[in-house]
Each structure stands twice: as structure tokens, then as C-alpha cells.
Amino acid sequence: MTFLVQQTLLYAIPLMIVALAGVFAERSGIINLALEGIMIFGAFIGVLFVNLMQQTEVFAAAKAAGDWITLQGLELLAMAVAALFGALFSLLLSFASINLKADQTIGGTALNLMAPAIVLFFIRLIANQNELRLAQGDAPSWFMIKKTTLGFERTADLGFFGNTFLHQVYLATYVCIILFVILSIILYRTRFGLRLRACGENPQAADSLGINVYKMRYAGTTISGALAGMGGFVYALTTANCVANGDVAGFGFLALAVMIFGNWKPLNIAGASILFGLFKCIASSYSSIDINGDGVFLLAQANISPHLYRMLPYVITLIVLAFTSKNSRAPKAEGIPYDKGLR
Numbered sequence: 001m002t003f004l005v006q007q008t009l010l011y012a013i014p015l016m017i018v019a020l021a022g023v024f025a026e027r028s029g030i031i032n033l034a035l036e037g038i039m040i041f042g043a044f045i046g047v048l049f050v051n052l053m054q055q056t057e058v059f060a061a062a063k064a065a066g067d068w069i070t071l072q073g074l075e076l077l078a079m080a081v082a083a084l085f086g087a088l089f090s091l092l093l094s095f096a097s098i099n100l101k102a103d104q105t106i107g108g109t110a111l112n113l114m115a116p117a118i119v120l121f122f123i124r125l126i127a128n129q130n131e132l133r134l135a136q137g138d139a140p141s142w143f144m145i146k147k148t149t150l151g152f153e154r155t156a157d158l159g160f161f162g163n164t165f166l167h168q169v170y171l172a173t174y175v176c177i178i179l180f181v182i183l184s185i186i187l188y189r190t191r192f193g194l195r196l197r198a199c200g201e202n203p204q205a206a207d208s209l210g211i212n213v214y215k216m217r218y219a220g221t222t223i224s225g226a227l228a229g230m231g232g233f234v235y236a237l238t239t240a241n242c243v244a245n246g247d248v249a250g251f252g253f254l255a256l257a258v259m260i261f262g263n264w265k266p267l268n269i270a271g272a273s274i275l276f277g278l279f280k281c282i283a284s285s286y287s288s289i290d291i292n293g294d295g296v297f298l299l300a301q302a303n304i305s306p307h308l309y310r311m312l313p314y315v316i317t318l319i320v321l322a323f324t325s326k327n328s329r330a331p332k333a334e335g336i337p338y339d340k341g342l343r
Helices: 002-028 037-055 058-066 069-101 104-127 141-142 157-165 173-189 191-202 205-207 213-239 251-261 266-288 307-327
Strands: none
Touching: 002 037, 002 157, 002 191, 002 213, 002 251, 002 266, 037 058, 037 069, 037 213, 037 251, 058 069, 069 104, 069 141, 069 213, 141 205, 141 213, 157 173, 157 191, 173 191, 173 213, 173 266, 191 205, 191 213, 205 213, 213 251, 251 266, 251 307, 266 307
């Protein structure tokens, strides 16, 4: 059960933070279909940053000395850099959608097509291969927090809670949870959040009250890009062994489904992320899941084709959307370019 919970969180957290990215953009009135592309770009930037920092004396010495605090600092720095470049990449969508009043669906699709091409071009340029890995070691050996990291004996039994949340975990997981809570409060409990949501519901009314709709939409899309870029690196770190290859397994599109299923509300999105994360965990690790803790791997012995397990998250996505999309209520002005001259 510990393995199941840990793996579910590893898949759910990137979905949760990227779905919130979509909420910030759409609550401001911009449809951000480019979440997949921004995730790909953020994953590449984060892995590249870690790769370069591994070759510096500071972090090489920290790894040799087992200085886990410095290594966790590198992880947080990489998340921040990925968020920064994700925000910069999203400005392409902002400019096209807000200034040029281009079709937002086409703009997002264009970025989704452009991001893998750009990333693979630079990976070939830097590494002369189709994927970029760490300069040395792997993600668990550099960044994973274990019970020995926290001063416990290797054989110590920390109970279900300790073994699940304090052993073989990543700091990035908990940072994303904290960010999710803080940003949800900002979106629904602050003046900034109220103004942002007003621009997505009735931009003309917001403008009449002195709110700069263009700036708020830029802010919403930029925050969205930062979260998606960070989510891309967290995905690469926790589920892809810190490898960038121009692909995030459709997590950006799954995050859009989670956002719609969660009806653009953070609490619902958190629950939907855990649900989708569970099915993604089953799809990826069905042969290693011991449900009852008795050493019997029921899913592996069920004589079901592994391809069916891999299809499961996407089939569930289609089923859930088919039954819930009719009841979902998107912001009224999303996808509609704002023209100050129209009333």
C-alpha cells in the first residue's frame, strides 16, 4: 500500500500543479492549450540546469560529502529556473492572444507542436542524441529523500505514515502541494484573484471598474506558464529519472481533462488529480503493486494484457469527460479576445 500511495502521488502532483496552471489562464479569459508544450520546455530547461550544475565544484563536492541540504537546494533552483523559462515561453501565447487577438486554440496548438521540435533540436546540439540525461548518477541518488537522509537507521520502521511520506520521496512533491494551496488561496481569497476572475467572466465590466484587463490576462497566462514549466520539470524528475526527451506522456492534455473534470475549482482538481494519478500508477506499475501487503501481485496475475493497463488512464479520461463535461461551467469570457472598444 505504501508503494501504491507514493507512486500515485508522483503522478498526481504534476497533474495537479499543471491543472492549476490551466485554471489561472482560463480564469483570466485565455485558453491555454499549450500546457503540454510548456511542460516539455520546462522539463528540458530543468534537466539542462541540473546537468550543468552537476559539473560545478560546489554541487560535485556536496554529492561526494552527502550534503543533502545543498542537493535539495539544487532541486529547488532547478524548479525555479524551469518556472521562469515556462513563463517566458508562455509569453508567446500571451502576445498572440492578447495583442494580436489571434485564435487561442490555434496558438496553443502551435506551441504544442513547436516545443518538442525546439527541445529535440537543442538536445541534439548539446548531447548529440535524442535525450538529455544527468551528467552523472540518477535522480534518486541525487535528490530522493530517504530515512537515512533524515538520520534514521536503514532498518528503522517508521510506520505507515513515516514509510510513505518520509522515505523515498522528493522535496519537489511537497513544495508543489504547498504552492498549490497558496495559489488557490490567492485565486479565491485575494483582491488580485478577484480581479483575475472578473476578467475571465466579464472583462467589459472589469474594465469599467478600472481593472486593466490586458495586464490581468498577461498575469494569468504568465503564472500559468510558470506552473506548467515547473510541472514539466517535476514530472521529469519524479517519474522519468530526470530525462528530457521532448515528451511528457500527454500529461499536459491530461491536466486539461483534470481541470475540466474539477470544474475549474482547486479542491475538485486536487481530488481529480489523485484519481487520475492512481490510474496512471496502475498503468505504469501494475506488476509491482502489492495491494494486500502479502507478497501477492494480483494485477500482474490477472492475465490481463499490459496494453489494457496502459490504456486505462486515457480511457478513464474519455469516460469521465463524457459524463461530467456537460455540467462543467467554464469562465464565460474564456477564449474571447478582449476589445476595449466593444461594450
